[in-house]
Amino acid sequence: MLNISELLESIKESPYRDIVIRTPHTGCLSFPDLAIGAEVHGPSSQWKNKPGTLLATLERERNPKPILAPEKGELVELHTELAGTFVEAQTAVATIRHRLTREEVEHIILQKALFLFRAPERAKYYFTPEMDKKIHATESHSVKVRDGMELLIMSRMKREVHLQYSGPDGVIYAIYFKYNENIDAGAPLIGVCTQEQLPAIQEVIMRIKTEWAGR
Amino acid sequence: MIDNNIEKRIVALQERLIYLKDIFAGKHADDSDLLQDRLASFSRKLRSDEVSDPYTDIASMEDLFSYVESKLDSSVTAMDRVRIVRHPQRICLRDILENVYDTFTEVGGQDEYSLDPSILIARAVITRHRGKKTYHQPVMVIGQEKGHGAEFRNGGSVKPWGNAKAMQFMRVAETEGIPIHCYVCTPGSFPIEDYPGAAQQIARNIYGMAGLRVPIIAIISEGGSGGAEAISLADKRIMLSHGYYSVISPEGAAAIEGHLKEGERASSELIEHCAENLHITAKDNLGFGYIDQIIQEPPLGARPWHFEFFRTLRQEVIRATDEVIISTRALPLLKTLAQNRHARPTANLEHLYIHWGLSAGARSRLVALRQKKFLRLSRSAASDKRPMYNKVMELLSSYITKPWNSFKYDFYRKHQRKIQTFVEEIDNEWETFKYRLLSPWRKFKHGIEKKNNAKGEALMALSEWTKDSRRKKWNYLSPRYKIDKTLTCPNSAEYGCLDLWGPDLFGEFAGVCSYCGYHFPMEPEWYVRNVFDKDSVIEFNSEIEAGNPLSFPNFDERIRKAQEKNGTRSGCMTFEARIAGIKIIVAMFMGTFRGGSVGAAEGCKFVEAAERATKNRYPFLAYVHGTAGMRIQEGTHALIQMPRCTVAVRRYIEAGGLYVVLYDTNSFAGPVASFLGCSPYQFAVRSSNIGFAGPGVIKETTGMDIPPRYHRSTEALARGHIQGIWDRRQIRANLKQALRTIGGRNLYYR
Numbered sequence: 001m002l003n004i005s006e007l008l009e010s011i012k013e014s015p016y017r018d019i020v021i022r023t024p025h026t027g028c029l030s031f032p033d034l035a036i037g038a039e040v041h042g043p044s045s046q047w048k049n050k051p052g053t054l055l056a057t058l059e060r061e062r063n064p065k066p067i068l069a070p071e072k073g074e075l076v077e078l079h080t081e082l083a084g085t086f087v088e089a090q091t092a093v094a095t096i097r098h099r100l101t102r103e104e105v106e107h108i109i110l111q112k113a114l115f116l117f118r119a120p121e122r123a124k125y126y127f128t129p130e131m132d133k134k135i136h137a138t139e140s141h142s143v144k145v146r147d148g149m150e151l152l153i154m155s156r157m158k159r160e161v162h163l164q165y166s167g168p169d170g171v172i173y174a175i176y177f178k179y180n181e182n183i184d185a186g187a188p189l190i191g192v193c194t195q196e197q198l199p200a201i202q203e204v205i206m207r208i209k210t211e212w213a214g215r
Numbered sequence: 216m217i218d219n220n221i222e223k224r225i226v227a228l229q230e231r232l233i234y235l236k237d238i239f240a241g242k243h244a245d246d247s248d249l250l251q252d253r254l255a256s257f258s259r260k261l262r263s264d265e266v267s268d269p270y271t272d273i274a275s276m277e278d279l280f281s282y283v284e285s286k287l288d289s290s291v292t293a294m295d296r297v298r299i300v301r302h303p304q305r306i307c308l309r310d311i312l313e314n315v316y317d318t319f320t321e322v323g324g325q326d327e328y329s330l331d332p333s334i335l336i337a338r339a340v341i342t343r344h345r346g347k348k349t350y351h352q353p354v355m356v357i358g359q360e361k362g363h364g365a366e367f368r369n370g371g372s373v374k375p376w377g378n379a380k381a382m383q384f385m386r387v388a389e390t391e392g393i394p395i396h397c398y399v400c401t402p403g404s405f406p407i408e409d410y411p412g413a414a415q416q417i418a419r420n421i422y423g424m425a426g427l428r429v430p431i432i433a434i435i436s437e438g439g440s441g442g443a444e445a446i447s448l449a450d451k452r453i454m455l456s457h458g459y460y461s462v463i464s465p466e467g468a469a470a471i472e473g474h475l476k477e478g479e480r481a482s483s484e485l486i487e488h489c490a491e492n493l494h495i496t497a498k499d500n501l502g503f504g505y506i507d508q509i510i511q512e513p514p515l516g517a518r519p520w521h522f523e524f525f526r527t528l529r530q531e532v533i534r535a536t537d538e539v540i541i542s543t544r545a546l547p548l549l550k551t552l553a554q555n556r557h558a559r560p561t562a563n564l565e566h567l568y569i570h571w572g573l574s575a576g577a578r579s580r581l582v583a584l585r586q587k588k589f590l591r592l593s594r595s596a597a598s599d600k601r602p603m604y605n606k607v608m609e610l611l612s613s614y615i616t617k618p619w620n621s622f623k624y625d626f627y628r629k630h631q632r633k634i635q636t637f638v639e640e641i642d643n644e645w646e647t648f649k650y651r652l653l654s655p656w657r658k659f660k661h662g663i664e665k666k667n668n669a670k671g672e673a674l675m676a677l678s679e680w681t682k683d684s685r686r687k688k689w690n691y692l693s694p695r696y697k698i699d700k701t702l703t704c705p706n707s708a709e710y711g712c713l714d715l716w717g718p719d720l721f722g723e724f725a726g727v728c729s730y731c732g733y734h735f736p737m738e739p740e741w742y743v744r745n746v747f748d749k750d751s752v753i754e755f756n757s758e759i760e761a762g763n764p765l766s767f768p769n770f771d772e773r774i775r776k777a778q779e780k781n782g783t784r785s786g787c788m789t790f791e792a793r794i795a796g797i798k799i800i801v802a803m804f805m806g807t808f809r810g811g812s813v814g815a816a817e818g819c820k821f822v823e824a825a826e827r828a829t830k831n832r833y834p835f836l837a838y839v840h841g842t843a844g845m846r847i848q849e850g851t852h853a854l855i856q857m858p859r860c861t862v863a864v865r866r867y868i869e870a871g872g873l874y875v876v877l878y879d880t881n882s883f884a885g886p887v888a889s890f891l892g893c894s895p896y897q898f899a900v901r902s903s904n905i906g907f908a909g910p911g912v913i914k915e916t917t918g919m920d921i922p923p924r925y926h927r928s929t930e931a932l933a934r935g936h937i938q939g940i941w942d943r944r945q946i947r948a949n950l951k952q953a954l955r956t957i958g959g960r961n962l963y964y965r
Binding site for chain 2: 025045046047049060061062063065
């Protein structure tokens, strides 16, 4: 059985994700005035259309192409020794140390601790009326599911199909879909954990919420 | 204890002081300090009962205020006028309705419970007398309502649906046959694209007003750009002496002149400089001929307590409506008599009743007069360097072509159709008979062909690559095809497009990404040479030259550079051409000439082209390689092209012409909001952007962030602004098809 507390401790020891930036193709590299340790930012604005920090420029066939930071973080490596040289594709240019946010840590833990029941195709999903009543009446954490149980209705262009749950028995910990919203195929619909694991997960999530505050 | 009446008068003086300080924004501090000190001292004395005759003292205090206001009135600058019309104490439309008209009923919403509270529509009545008889004359009053600082009024910045509402009630007035009084009090239109779309709705309004069969009087207080044009194409345009009428707000002009980026603010000096050089005042516009009359306001501008001003306004509005009605009279003698009677300064218009209804004939004359009036405007602002010989020859040829075309199309074509139908029917019968007759011979021939299957083999074989004829596909290639470099498609992150080699991209691919279909911008020449039949393009009016009619500082040099760079004298090229033998007139706006901005010269060329298309009965294509809007450095000379060119388009369409617009690269602002947006057939080249204002302006005026690709042609298509999107390589074929399918019985083609 997965030890969630240990998992959290291991994340806390190194709450970072190192992102290695590589060249998309061959070309000649040049670098802007950036030093190791500098703070860089990823794409911003509501639609993520404002580009991130410029890390390097890769020029091939007189076509300079910017290499931009994909995430917020600290620049821990910048291979300025490659400046002016011709490099192969997939050459490491820089490494960004991205500090994990609270949502990301929660996501990592839940991904490992929960069984995710995924959408078989792109459609809108609803709970069956009985399930819906139960979920509204009580907390979803107390709603039990078992393999083969009729759980959801898949609705696409007014075509409604009843969907049976397949997976380990347990309780619904998280619901990932919203009313009247299309869910892509393969996206998680619900996260299920065993009754025994529930207190441990709740405690860890609570710890994350308090300990990651302000980071 | 202070008398309540005195208290009220003190408050009024305090408000006048605040107003004075606000409109001069720190200037003339000596005068405002003096008034402040005097008023404070008077109030203090009054409260401590040191004043023996408060009524005399307050009267002399009011006289002092009036004296200072009169003194400062002569030093009001253009920017001060902008602050005057935007001040919450400025008269608003409701004040006018209450004081100028006898009664009124607000229609189309009330206060904040309205589709758009920034536009106010009312059915109002003016009561006049003749002898013992009383006449109630109804009018439709439409105007932007700023309110006295009411936030929901949005400063008179009308949303697209507000302008649509205005148009709706103009149509109601037309049905009822009553005059329309438009009060223009807007800093500009609210620049959003939601249906019906800022630009497209203004275009519909201008187009509608160009043919509205009732008298329209426009009274301009704040005439801000396209928003003003949406309700100001009128038979008579009157301006309030302290108002402004401009192509762009001085702040907007300063942002462009100062090359400011998003979020940066222009300095007050630069804004003042722009306001001065844009020539936005009533006096300037009367000089240019874009307004017919100025109504003098009280010193420092009219405020709600200036009742004498409302009386003057009422007289002038009645006079203007009467004059328009009189101008449509068919009998010259009666017309002159009535005009003379009204021209007398002592004439009491309250007792000079004139019926405001028009006969069918008078309505037609009214529309014709309005259209001619606008077509005459701004001719001197464009530098027409056509040789006299050419002008004379053109005039002479029109004397011959006009009757010839009338004979050819109005008489001969009518009978020709009957003959053609008869011949076609005979031909069909003959073909059927021939088919049956030759049937045995075809069977025999088909047997021989089956044996010789060489053609089929050739189709199955691999293509030959012995000679690279790929580049011969186009008559003209962009000069960029000679540059050995690769380019990255802007959609590469999304669609994974690989880099494109320049010579391929700008040669064979015609600037189209072969992975996602993104269209890189191409030169105007590419279209001229590749869309139309080879050697069929004949340019005309190339001698009409863009200039600097307002002597805007440093602008001569910038225009000269644009002319050198493009090798043309203006941003609009007009030519006659053929597509698969179909003759067509084209007006092309080049995005490479100062962003494709439209000034007096471009407008003049467009109008001439529309008139030529009408005369020759050819289809008319406006190809917009790119346009950034009206040329702000030409001020109202550029702005007036919006109604002017739309009038030309309306006359052309009503004469039976087929007007097609094709947008490419970026098309924004004034032209889209007038003579382009009014076309019933608008198409766009793929990857182009169409809209009213760019993202920066939208952010600044509305505070909204807009999503990327907000103005993309696909969005415009989804909103219903355009009718289709064409691939650049298919423009010729699509145009050909459009001319053949849309061009019908009553449209000019071939």
